[in-house]
Amino acid sequence: VWANCLRVIKANIGEQSFRTWFEPIVPVQLHHNVLIIQVPSQFFYEWLEEHYVDVLKKSIYQELGHEGRLEYSIVVDQGNGQSKPRTVNIPTSRKAAYPAPGNNSATQVAASAQTASARNVAAAASAPANPDTLRNPFEAAKGIDRNYLKSQLNHTYSFENYIEGDCNRLARSAGLAVANKPGTTSFNPLMIYGGVGLGKTHLVQAIGNHVKATTPDKFVLYVSAEKFTNQFIESLRSNAVQDFANFYLLVDTLILDDVQFLSGKDKTQEMFFHIFNHLHQAGRQIVMTSDRPPRDLNGLEDRLLSRFKWGLTADLQSPDFETRMAIIQNKMQQDGIDIPPQVVEYLAHSVNTNVRELEGVLISLVAQSSLNRREIDLEMAKQALRHIIEEVEAEVNLDFIQKTVAEYFSIPVDLLKAKTRKKEVVTARQVAMYFAKEHTSHSLKSIGHNFGGRDHSTVIHSVQTVSDLIDSDKSFRSTIAELRKKFAGK
Numbered sequence: 001v002w003a004n005c006l007r008v009i010k011a012n013i014g015e016q017s018f019r020t021w022f023e024p025i026v027p028v029q030l031h032h033n034v035l036i037i038q039v040p041s042q043f044f045y046e047w048l049e050e051h052y053v054d055v056l057k058k059s060i061y062q063e064l065g066h067e068g069r070l071e072y073s074i075v076v077d078q079g080n081g082q083s084k085p086r087t088v089n090i091p092t093s094r095k096a097a098y099p100a101p102g103n104n105s106a107t108q109v110a111a112s113a114q115t116a117s118a119r120n121v122a123a124a125a126s127a128p129a130n131p132d133t134l135r136n137p138f139e140a141a142k143g144i145d146r147n148y149l150k151s152q153l154n155h156t157y158s159f160e161n162y163i164e165g166d167c168n169r170l171a172r173s174a175g176l177a178v179a180n181k182p183g184t185t186s187f188n189p190l191m192i193y194g195g196v197g198l199g200k201t202h203l204v205q206a207i208g209n210h211v212k213a214t215t216p217d218k219f220v221l222y223v224s225a226e227k228f229t230n231q232f233i234e235s236l237r238s239n240a241v242q243d244f245a246n247f248y249l250l251v252d253t254l255i256l257d258d259v260q261f262l263s264g265k266d267k268t269q270e271m272f273f274h275i276f277n278h279l280h281q282a283g284r285q286i287v288m289t290s291d292r293p294p295r296d297l298n299g300l301e302d303r304l305l306s307r308f309k310w311g312l313t314a315d316l317q318s319p320d321f322e323t324r325m326a327i328i329q330n331k332m333q334q335d336g337i338d339i340p341p342q343v344v345e346y347l348a349h350s351v352n353t354n355v356r357e358l359e360g361v362l363i364s365l366v367a368q369s370s371l372n373r374r375e376i377d378l379e380m381a382k383q384a385l386r387h388i389i390e391e392v393e394a395e396v397n398l399d400f401i402q403k404t405v406a407e408y409f410s411i412p413v414d415l416l417k418a419k420t421r422k423k424e425v426v427t428a429r430q431v432a433m434y435f436a437k438e439h440t441s442h443s444l445k446s447i448g449h450n451f452g453g454r455d456h457s458t459v460i461h462s463v464q465t466v467s468d469l470i471d472s473d474k475s476f477r478s479t480i481a482e483l484r485k486k487f488a489g490k
């Protein structure tokens with residue numbers, strides 16, 4: 001009987017869907033027009049009920065007529081890693097409902113199971129197609145593209161080459177815990193957030209690679225939220241949404257990179273919400289990244305955001321100097337690059353934005369060195385970092401103040417530090433000291449020292465003189481205002 005049912009079903013759905021959802025089913029018993037089939041999991045049962053109930057009823061109706069009935073036997077995961085079949089009879093008319101996570105699903109299902117009357121099933125079998133199909137995103141069938149089944153992992157990302165620092169300690173150790181026991185820690189989902197270039201993709205790829213290496217039979221999938229969205233849109237277009245969903249429901253560890261991309265994309269979010277729920281319920285691991293903390297993910301539905309809180313959220317900060325040093329050294333070793341220590345130090349000092357930029361500078365240095373057949377040295381590094389260093393120098397510092405003021409008063413900058421007491425020089429010197437106090441964090445003593453070794457009382461006197469002049473002398477006041485503009489916004 002079941003073989004005949006399968007024939008009917010096969011004619012009605014896509015081949016891949018058939019293989020995924022019907023081949024694993026084992027017919028157990030046929031007794032008084034009640035056919036019992038065994039399905040591998042609670043999730044599997046829910047899925048059949050939600051998406052194939054019509055075709056199932058149709059096939060049962062054709063085989064067993066009005067009196068026909070279908071019941072499921074679910075192989076229950078005992079939670080200790082071992083599966084033990086337990087028969088739970090569920091009428092086909094029962095609406096799918098998930099028990100709360102952590103509960104023994106078999107008990108719940110058994111408790112709520114009722115015996116359906118044959119008439120109910122027969123009536124449902126002859127009913128028109130499920131009017132809910134539009135609301136239900138998992139409808140419509142076509143074959144899954146097997147290419148999808150690749151993990152999309154980049155093998156160069158590992159925990160070994162992910163340098164640990166204060167900036168990433170929590171995220172890294174949570175990632176390692178998840179990688180060792182996907183789906184079974186309380187870090188599910190694991191959400192990693194942090195600014196651009198701080199190592200989010202590296203870390204979650206490392207998780208994926210670790211899981212893949214330790215449990216090769218499990219399906220690990222890395223996908224950017226952007227690709228997920230594009231695939232989803234494409235599946236809508238080609239009427240293959242169900243295959244899209246089926247495919248994602250096969251995943252054991254799902255890594256979704258840059259979830260902020262889902263902002264404002266309601267349909268895609270809805271699909272992800274369903275997938276998330278099914279996977280989470282089935283004890284699969286979900287790992288996500290975001291460029292901002294979840295609370296700042298505007299345009300993401302609250303119900304989705306609240307799911308993220310089920311697990312652990314960990315952030316990545318900018319690496320400190322020591323971590324930057326270690327990252328450069330690690331990268332050099334990995335790529336067989338040889339750079340003198342003082343250059344490494346210089347780079348780690350100068351490039352403190354993010355790791356990607358640091359790597360970018362390193363790569364451009366290597367490129368230049370091979371292009372010019374010249375060893376990488378400090379000079380070359382300084383040249384390569386010109387644009388970045390110029391920005392640093394453009395900050396208001398003592399040199400800049402002295403230079404600007406000297407220029408304004410048309411005197412050589414050296415005279416500010418010299419002994420001369422010529423009036424124009426004295427005024428310029430006092431003005432420069434005044435701005436040094438205003439714009440830098442130098443102490444009075446340090447300012448005096450930088451003006452030809454004068455003592456701090458001279459600096460106090462200068463600042464006082466300038467302040468007085470600003471109050472009393474209108475043209476002096478406008479001089480100061482003009483100069484101040486040159487330092488403003490720096």
Ligand code: ADP
Nearest residue numbers: 161162163196197198199200201202327355356
């Ligand atoms: P994000 O996804 O946060 O924008 P990536 O993961 O792409 O950042 O990281 C940018 C680059 O920096 C990558 O090449 C990555 O390997 C490297 N990187 C980031 N953090 C580390 C780290 N802690 N150790 C080693 N390399 C790192």
Ligand code: MG
Nearest residue numbers: 200201202257
């Ligand atoms: Mg990234």
